[in-house]
Amino acid sequence: MTFRATLRSPYLYKSLMCATGICLIALHCYRDARTSSQISKRGHRLRYEGTSARCDINWNPLKIAITEYEDHQVRGPKNGKVFVRNYKKYGTIPRRPKFLFPLLHFGPNNQLIGLRESIFVAIRLNRTIVLPTFLKHRTDKQIKNNNSPLISPNHRIDLVKLCEFVSCVTVGEFRDICNYEIDGIIPLRKLSVARLRNLEKRIRMRIVPKNPDAYRKKFISSVGRHSRLHRFVSEEIVPRFKSQKRCVIYALPYKGLRASDRAMILHDKVMTKLMAENPLTDEENTLLSIIDHTQAPRYVMSIAREYIRRYFEDENFIAVHWRYNRKDFISRHFCNKDPITAKVCSTAKKFTALDFVYRIVEKKSYLKVRGTDVRHVYIASPKTERSFISDVSKMLRDKQGLAVLSSLHLEKFLSSNYKSCDFLVKTHLQDILSTIEMEVCRSATMFLRSIRSSWSENVAINRLISRNESWDRSNDSTIFAV
Incomplete structure (x- = not known):
């Protein structure tokens, strides 16, 4: 037609x-x-x-x-x-x-x-x-x-x-x-x-x-x-x-x-076909074209690239998204949606800072065996989880020697370097900060996503259609398994 x-x-x-x-x-x-x-x-x-x-x-x-x-x-x-x-x-x-x-x-x-x-x-x-x-x-x-x-x-x-x-x-x-x-x-x-x-x-x-x-x-x-x-x-x-x-x-x-209905369903179907070298359907091709043409604004991508260049020195890094804040995601209303979500909430509540560190160390070792050395980690999280992420960051720095940055650091970077941009600092800081973080995570060597998070799902599907061939998307995983 x-x-x-x-x-x-x-x-x-x-x-x-x-x-x-x-x-x-x-x-x-x-x-x-x-x-x-x-x-x-x-x-x-x-x-x-x-x-x-x-x-x-x-x-x-x-x-x-x-x-x-x-x-x-x-x-x-x-x-x-x-x-x-x-x-x-x-x-x-x-x-x-x-x-x-x-x-x-x-x-x-x-x-x-x-x-x-x-x-x-x-x-x-x-x-x-x-x-x-x-x-x-x-x-x-x-x-x-x-x-x-x-x-x-x-x-x-x-x-x-x-x-x-x-x-x-x-x-x-x-x-x-x-x-x-x-x-x-x-x-x-x-x-x-x-x-x-x-x-x-x-x-x-x-x-x-x-x-x-x-x-x-x-x-x-x-x-x-x-x-x-x-x-x-x-x-x-x-x-x-x-x-x-x-x-x-x-x-x-x-x-x-x-x-x-979920970005990860399309992501997993396409990834499976690509790894098996099977052709995509017209519908899958159209959806991927739509995703490719609804990426973040160019100025957001530019800020993310500048942040990565300045603080990661364009080296390999692991990005993690921790979505599970108790006042929003882990609420009674959301956790009772279905059995899988209930299990995700239960696991997230028990997940400690030490568990977080072990997971990152495990993935760092996985990459090293395959010839990729990682010295940097970026952790994106809701504002209410920054105390928890601070504990994780301290353990990764003190015990593993990793350079760890987080949402708080990126927010300070924006407020300091773009303070003349009222739309960014005074009007839409939290919203645009989240979009920039998605671009930072999209550019990582490995991305560990949060299960049942549309934020994580969109980063995963954006990484799938990315033209960056310097990393293997099949390395991506979740912050914990259920």
């Missing part, structure tokens, strides 16, 4: 051609004539876009207005009025493109998995993807400081690379094109009127019609009466979700597409 989708907008014009699920894109960019300082004046609460004159990080290469994504106090049209952009200024749209707007939820890395699923669905339906708003982790203290849980996609993914791969528009363009009105909903979970009202506040568009009882008429597909999650395989996407409705939201994606 071959299809073509074209979109002309004030900023982007793209031609998308897909054959058997693999996409080739021709991208032409039309620059926004406004300066960054003019853009920043749209929202006085979010002025970091043009105020840090000494900050030389190019974090917004597409010049997206930050208030489209992060200022939750900006309102939509008043008194039911709608505003339509005058396209005569930019030329006419050659056809009426259809859109898919992912409304992401759960934690940051679950949102990334949900976005990748949304892109897969958009490709199958021949729809233009709307660059979504992301949410910070609920434990992020800067949510309270800045009075907003929202963060622009500029800080999560490389938008230039993504929009070279699929047709895309900003949420501001989407609002204008659709007259601030959603006319179709693909529900992956049960959606009540109250929940839809909350989603309306986030995207500042009308979802629920004036007659609330008629909101189900917007559903393109329906969730079963007793189903908490609408699951499907790739072959079902077109029969279930194809519609003539133009402005469609893809509501709360995560684990809907069975092929990618």
Whole structure:
């Protein structure tokens, strides 16, 4: 099957051609004539876009207005009025493109998995993807400081690379094109009127019609009466979700597409085939292409490379992710999800600093036997686990002579070296710190992941598609076995 989708907008014009699920894109960019300082004046609460004159990080290469994504106090049209952009200024749209707007939820890395699923669905339906708003982790203290849980996609993914791969528009363009009105909903979970009202506040568009009882008429597909999650395989996407409705939201994606319900399932399937030299399916190739085009922003990769160069001297190092903080991950609600998760929680509670050290020493010896000497270790962890990680680091330094760095050290590095970048230090430090840590772990000689952590799973799948051939991905393992 071959299809073509074209979109002309004030900023982007793209031609998308897909054959058997693999996409080739021709991208032409039309620059926004406004300066960054003019853009920043749209929202006085979010002025970091043009105020840090000494900050030389190019974090917004597409010049997206930050208030489209992060200022939750900006309102939509008043008194039911709608505003339509005058396209005569930019030329006419050659056809009426259809859109898919992912409304992401759960934690940051679950949102990334949900976005990748949304892109897969958009490709199958021949729809233009709307660059979504992301949410910070609920434990992020800067949510309270800045009075907003929202963060622009500029800080999560490389938008230039993504929009070279699929047709895309900003949420501001989407609002204008659709007259601030959603006319179709693909529900992956049960959606009540109250929940839809909350989603309306986030995207500042009308979802629920004036007659609330008629909101189900917007559903393109329906969730079963007793189903908490609408699951499907790739072959079902077109029969279930194809519609003539133009402005469609893809509501709360995560684990809907069975092929990618967990990143590690796809990772293990692909790794097994690669080691056996078996060809990948079209679906697996498309998913891997999507993952490759939804990597971290370029400025995040640049900071991670500088950190590794300065403190690891570009030598081999082991990276570890310890996710098991008692106030969040090891909670009664999460640990009772299923037997495997319960076992993970039980093991994590009993796992001591000495167990941690033994595991790293074991893996260091494993690499040395294979001719790779390691002198450095990086440990990523939640902020509440830093005391535990400090004990581990001290034992590794004193007894094993290893140079150990952690999340605390990286945070001090960012605060010291990028203090003129308000968006990084004052507004989104904890969120961007986590993304940079993922890049550091992705670049390690060996990565020890946390079981049942989407953060770890995304690092593992990113390492799988990495073009770095200096290390063997089959060496990767988990911090403990269950």
